[in-house]
Amino acid sequence: MATIKDVAKHASVSTSTVSHVLNKTRFVSEDISERVMAAVAELNYAPSALARSLKVNHTKTFGMLVTTSTNPFFGEVVKGVERRCYEKGYNLILCNTEGDAERVHSSLDTLLQKRVDGLLLMCTEIENQVLELFSRYQPVPTVVMDWGLIDFPSDKIQDNSHHGGYLATKHLIEQGHTEIGCLTGPLNKLQAQQRLSGFVQAMEESGLEINKNWIASGNFECEGGEAAFNEIHAKGKLPTALFVCNDMMAMGMINCASKKGISVPNDISIVGYDDIKMAKYITPSLTTIHQPKHRLGQQAVDSLLEKIATKSETNRVFQLEPTLMVRDSVKTLSN
Structure with missing residues (x-):
């Protein structure tokens, strides 16, 4: 494998000149630049990224x-x-x-x-x-x-997870829902805390009761949505709508509800969060909060x-x- 010294010798210039030509760090005459580049091509020389990074003090x-x-x-x-x-x-x-x-x-x-x-x-x-x-x-x-x-x-x-939770819940309220629950993520995560606080703000602003039986926590994965829905389902009457704090849990919840003969949205409405690519391809396509x-x-x-x-x-x-x-x-x- 050719080195920079080989290129310099072949072009009859110094190694520093080769370096300046390749890195464009100093003016070099057109004649010398052409000789250097011809030597680079003939010898199939590839500059060492590691050597260059050590010299310029960055690795890109x-x-x-x-x-x-x-x-x-x-x-x-x-x-x-x-x-x-x-x-x-x-x-x-x-x-x-x-x-x-x-x-x-x-x-x-x-x-x-x-x-x-x-x-x-x-x-x-x-x-x-x-x-x-x-x-x-x-x-x-x-x-x-x-x-x-x-x-x-x-x-x-x-x-802005708080605002996202607020938007999701406000949409459900605007569609006529008054009995609304929330499947949160793990509440030791800031995103879960903020999305829940957005839900609470929208409910309180509209004067709606927050039923603790309709709030359950999952793990932001599909199985977490399934487990959280099973938890509120076991407590009796279901709300007419749920804000589910991410799309993965929403998909797990929809699958679980379907197995119980509960239809989305006919029996219970859902708003998710994240707008992952597959959200619009599930059945029903998921109303959700889009994150950029x-x-x-x-x-x-x-x-x-x-x-x-x-x-x-x-x-x-x-x-x-x-x-x-x-x-x-x-x-x-x-x-």
Whole structure:
């Protein structure tokens, strides 16, 4: 494999001249540039990305930690991150944490050793001992995305989950529903807390009673929706409508209801949350709260690039606003 010294010898120039031609870091005459590029082509020389990164002190690589889940929401966000990285000429090293703090520790250590230019964190498993890893390395610009640790010192890109919960519940009320329940996510997660608080606000503003028998918590997966629906079903009378705090649980709940002979939306109406791609393809197609997942990924990359360019130590919060997607899972009741 040819080296930069081989190219320099072949073109009868110094290695520094070859470097300036390839990296466009200094003016070199057209005649010499042509000789260098001809030598590069003839010798099939490929510059070492590692050597270049050591010299210019950046690797054009970002690292991303993300919680592994069957929920397509995460994959759709990662797709937005990958696309933006490609557009900006960056590589992405993606590490799945699988909800394991030890794996977070190992992955983070690896990324920092590889001298990534920045980090994107989309996992909630980061603990104090993991944060201590940062003290061993030169500070790395970091952006925490939705589903990341809120107290982490970094820029943050977040969904306005409270407003999303409010929009979902308000839609059910506007369709004539007064008996409304909520299947929440795990209430140790900020998103679940905020979506539930949006539900509560909409109910209280409309003067509607919140029946605790119609509130149950799941795990943001399909089986969590099934378990939460079974819980409220076992308590007796069902509400006419449910706000289910993510689409995966909504799909689990719809499947469970169908097995019990309960029709959506004829017997019970449903509003989900996230607007994952498959939400419009299930039966009935799911009315849900749309999160701008691609924009979440793009904004995270853009924020990281800006932090690198400006060397800013200011920590900012960017909040993306959800919107309602009306489909077929809500029945309008006559007043």
